[in-house]
Amino acid sequence: MPEQGSTPLVLVAGTATGEVLRLDEPLSFWGGMETVGGRIIDQRHPQVGEIVAGRVLVMPFGRGSSSGSSVICEAVRAGTAPAAILMAERDDIIALGAIAADEVYGLLMPVVVLAQEELDGLETGAVVTVGVDGTVRASDGAPDPA
Amino acid sequence: MTLRLEERDEARLAGVEGPAQQMASRVVTRLAAAMGADELLDITGAHIDSCLYHGQAVLDFANRLADAGARVVVPTTLNVSSLDLLHPEHARGDPEEARLSRRLMERFEEMGCRPTWTCAPYQLEVRPGFGEQIAWAESNAIVFANSVLGARTNRYGDFADICCAVTGRAPAAGLHLDEHRRATVVIRMDGVSVDLLDRDVFYPVLGGLIGRLVGKAVPVVDGLEPGVSEDRLKALGAASASTGSVGMFHMVGSTPEAPTLEAALAGHRPVEEVTVTAADLRAARDRLSTTTDDDLRTVSLGTPHYSVAEIGRLVELLGDRRVHDGVAFFVSTGRDVLHEVELRGWADRLADAGVSMVTDTCTYFTPIIQDVTGTAMTDSAKWAYYAPGNLGLEVVFGSTEDCVESAIVGRVVRDEEIWADA
Numbered sequence: 001m002p003e004q005g006s007t008p009l010v011l012v013a014g015t016a017t018g019e020v021l022r023l024d025e026p027l028s029f030w031g032g033m034e035t036v037g038g039r040i041i042d043q044r045h046p047q048v049g050e051i052v053a054g055r056v057l058v059m060p061f062g063r064g065s066s067s068g069s070s071v072i073c074e075a076v077r078a079g080t081a082p083a084a085i086l087m088a089e090r091d092d093i094i095a096l097g098a099i100a101a102d103e104v105y106g107l108l109m110p111v112v113v114l115a116q117e118e119l120d121g122l123e124t125g126a127v128v129t130v131g132v133d134g135t136v137r138a139s140d141g142a143p144d145p146a
Numbered sequence: 147m148t149l150r151l152e153e154r155d156e157a158r159l160a161g162v163e164g165p166a167q168q169m170a171s172r173v174v175t176r177l178a179a180a181m182g183a184d185e186l187l188d189i190t191g192a193h194i195d196s197c198l199y200h201g202q203a204v205l206d207f208a209n210r211l212a213d214a215g216a217r218v219v220v221p222t223t224l225n226v227s228s229l230d231l232l233h234p235e236h237a238r239g240d241p242e243e244a245r246l247s248r249r250l251m252e253r254f255e256e257m258g259c260r261p262t263w264t265c266a267p268y269q270l271e272v273r274p275g276f277g278e279q280i281a282w283a284e285s286n287a288i289v290f291a292n293s294v295l296g297a298r299t300n301r302y303g304d305f306a307d308i309c310c311a312v313t314g315r316a317p318a319a320g321l322h323l324d325e326h327r328r329a330t331v332v333i334r335m336d337g338v339s340v341d342l343l344d345r346d347v348f349y350p351v352l353g354g355l356i357g358r359l360v361g362k363a364v365p366v367v368d369g370l371e372p373g374v375s376e377d378r379l380k381a382l383g384a385a386s387a388s389t390g391s392v393g394m395f396h397m398v399g400s401t402p403e404a405p406t407l408e409a410a411l412a413g414h415r416p417v418e419e420v421t422v423t424a425a426d427l428r429a430a431r432d433r434l435s436t437t438t439d440d441d442l443r444t445v446s447l448g449t450p451h452y453s454v455a456e457i458g459r460l461v462e463l464l465g466d467r468r469v470h471d472g473v474a475f476f477v478s479t480g481r482d483v484l485h486e487v488e489l490r491g492w493a494d495r496l497a498d499a500g501v502s503m504v505t506d507t508c509t510y511f512t513p514i515i516q517d518v519t520g521t522a523m524t525d526s527a528k529w530a531y532y533a534p535g536n537l538g539l540e541v542v543f544g545s546t547e548d549c550v551e552s553a554i555v556g557r558v559v560r561d562e563e564i565w566a567d568a
Contacts, residue, residue, distance in 0.1 A: 011180040026361075026391075031511075031532040035201060041535045043436065061362060063391045065532075066195055066283045069303030074201035089362075092320075093303035095180035099173060100305040104206050111180075 007115045008134030011090060012098040014108030017129040017139050018083030020122045021055035023047055029075075029097070030067035038080030056130060057082035058122050062091035072097025076107050084110040084130040088119055110134070149178050150185050158313065166216035170312040177306050178317035187318040191274055192218065192311035193267045195225040195283035196304040197254045198511075199247035207305055208253040211312065216257050218311040223262040223270065225284045226451075227251050228512050231263070232481060232505045239513040257308070263506035264480030266380070266451040268295060271482070276402055279322055281310035285391075286450045286528065289383035292394035294376055296402035298322045301393045321393050327403060328412035329366035329396050331359070332419045338427060339568040343370065346378060346459075347431075347545035347564075350527035352422070353382035355430035357390025359420055364394050366410040372399025377453055384450050385527030424567045431565065434530040434543035440558035443520035444539070445469075445549050446509045448478035449529040454486050456546075460501075461492045463550040469500035470556030474516065478504040511536050521558060525549050 024046045027033065032042040038053025053075075062068065072094060075081035081101075085094055090113055098109045112134040122128065122136065129139040157163065158171040178186060196204055228247040230236050237244060255261055262270060267282070268290045274280050274297035282288050282299040283306070291297045300320040302310065310316045320326050333356060335343070342348050356365055365386075374397055386392035396404035404410035447460065460477065469475045477496070479487070484505050487493050493503065509515055510533040515522070518539040524530050530543040544552065548560045 012176075028388075030200075031535050043534050044433070044531075061391070063361075065285050065388070066288070066301055066303040066307075067198060067200060069305055070196070070198070070200040070204045073207070073305070074203040077203045077206075078201070090181060092177060092181050092306070093301060096173075096177055096303045096306050099176045099180070100203070100207055103169065103173060103305075104203065104210055 007113060007118070009090070009113040010134040011095040011111040011113060012102070012109065013132050014110035015130060015132050016056065016083035016110050017127065018054050018056040020124055020126045020128055021050060021052060021057055022122065022124045023057065023059040026059050026061050026063035028063045028065055028068060029071040030065035033071060033075070035071060035075040035078050035080050038075060052082045053080040054083050056128055057085045058119055059087055061087055061089040062094045066093055068093045069097040069100060073100040076101035076109050077105055081109050084112065086112050086114050086119060086122070086136065088116045089113060149175065149183060151175065152186070155186055155315065164215060166211055166214035166312060169211060169214060170216060170309040173305060173309040174313050174315055174317065178319065181317045181319040183317035183319035185318045186315040187279055187322060189220055189279050189281045189310055189314055189316045191220050191278065191280045192222040192307055193225060193282040193284060193287055194222060194254060194259055194307045194311065196308050197224045197227050197251055199228040199243065199250050204304060205246055205250050208250055211308065212253040212256050216312045218258045219314040220311055222259040222311045223267040224254055224259045226265045226507045227263055228507060230504055230506045233503065236504060236514045238516065257312070262480065262482070264451050264482070265508065266453070266480060269451065269453050269480060269483060279316065281307055281316045283307035285387035286380070286384035288393055289387045289395065290380055292321050293383055293396065293401050294379050301391065327364065327394060328414060329364050329410040330417040331363050331365040332407070332416045333365050333367045334369050334419070334421050336421045336423055337568050338422070338424050339564065339566065342427070342564050345545060345564060346381070347525065349378040350381040350385040351427055351431045353385030354389045354434060354527040355422060355426060356395065357386035357388060357392055360390060360392060362391040362393065364396070365392070366396035366398060366404055366407065368398045368407050370397060370400070374400040377456055380450060381527070388528040388531040424565065428565050431543060434527055435541060436534050437521055437540035437542060439521050439540060441520040442473055442523055442552050442557050443517045444515050444522040445473060445475045445553045446515070446522060446524050446529055447476070447526065447546065447549060448504070449508055449510055449524070449526035451483065452477055452479045454483055457483070457487050457492060459546065460550065461495055463547060464499045467499065467554050469553045472556045473553045475501045475553050476504050476509050476514065477501055478508045481505045515539070523549050523552055523558060
């Protein structure tokens with residue numbers, strides 16, 4: 001649960017621009033996404049088949065296996081990870097995947113905890129920019145080519 | 147909240163103890179900051195999940211540490227890998243990926259980890275005691291350690307596990323601390339038959355339901371007969387950590403921090419109280435299946451790795467019968483348990499019955515199952531949850547008895563009566 005008055009809470013700092021993908025339910029990255037195309041493969045997830053690669057992923061919290069960190073790190077390496085992950089609660093499995101990707105490859109995928117009201121204002125399809133301080137702004141430009 | 151580090155942590159971060167300690171300390175410290183910890187604490191053991199090959203990234207990370215000369219400083223066990231070293235005949239995966247998987251396993255052995263290759267380290271001879279601070283990865287092992295052993299670990303992910311083992315330090319946050327271990331959600335049963343409560347299959351189904359209900363909260367199950375077996379608690383925990391993110395649960399009269407409901411709640415009022423009915427359990431059971439096709443091709447048991455008692459139960463259920471020719475039947479377990487099973491003469495009996503033992507890995511992510519058409523059956527909520535996505539097969543969840551009877555006749559048969567209202 002985010003501490004009062006402390007959001008955005010930056011778990012892993014970085015900048016990113018991308019189209020928002022709101023998940024209706026939390027996603028376990030391990031067993032839930034594949035890293036070749038960045039697609040959701042959890043057949044019980046309401047958004048199975050959606051591509052998370054390059055999207056600013058908005059979800060309530062993380063779920064499931066601790067192998068999720070590896071899947072995130074591998075996806076960052078392969079270029080199929082979300083551009084950023086925004087959640088309402090801290091999640092160390094997700095943060096760790098991003099920390100490892102920074103340690104080994106120097107690639108930063110921001111992971112930020114935001115107040116629920118702020119997450120609720122992020123609609124799928126909107127293009128937003130995540131700042132190094134965790135602020136999320138509507139982006140006027142196209143998503144970063146990278 | 148700011149993270150206060152001790153001098154020894156600062157020294158490691160500065161590189162005084164070499165590049166391996168520096169990198170591992172940096173990861174632990176960054177994780178501690180992300181978790182909101184205000185200090186690090188000493189750990190007495192670790193269980194590593196990073197040894198499972200998920201692609202180049204995990205090997206790159208392990209190489210970085212091992213090349214820098216990293217060694218674990220606490221007793222450290224290893225989770226399942228992507229290979230069955232004892233039964234190479236099972237391998238159906240890409241040989242290049244197998245080579246990389248093997249290399250990854252070697253790197254962790256080089257760092258001083260024990261080659262236990264099991265997701266159920268709590269079934270090894272030596273296991274953490276009550277109150278011990280540990281850093282375990284693998285969701286089912288984490289929930290078991292916290293709930294059943296009363297040891298204390300957070301839900302560590304890959305990378306953190308080995309970095310904690312190398313530094314002997316972990317973020318003082320979450321389930322390491324008293325305040326996060328008390329239950330906030332009370333789960334009670336209403337109208338569930340005594341017969342169902344007394345079945346093994348009740349526990350993974352209840353666990354699957356609890357995971358969906360509570361997400362990452364700590365639940366307490368109240369109103370069951372005390373002294374529920376470790377195998378049943380294990381099935382409940384593994385299921386709740388698959389459908390949800392449960393890192394710890396209490397069961398009044400069965401888990402060490404819940405001698406009473408009040409003790410589990412640590413004197414607080416619950417945030418939520420949920421009553422589970424027979425209909426809820428039927429729905430939870432049905433959610434674990436993806437098909438009604440009864441054309442059975444595969445049965446897979448042992449997720450998490452079967453215990454000696456669970457294998458004994460399987461031997462008893464099979465009797466002198468044999469698995470149908472059209473069905474491949476797998477049981478996953480740890481090599482230590484397999485050794486015990488061999489000593490008891492059960493391994494030969496199972497082989498004669500047409501059962502294949504799998505060690506060091508698990509059938510729900512490693513390509514072992516040959517025929518992914520038709521229906522696969524399992525008694526594991528975790529397997530049922532993950533295998534369809536990982537392997538592209540259809541699954542029916544059933545009791546161990548259902549799995550055995552189905553395997554013998556070669557099509558799915560399930561005992562529906564136990565699921566009726568009381």
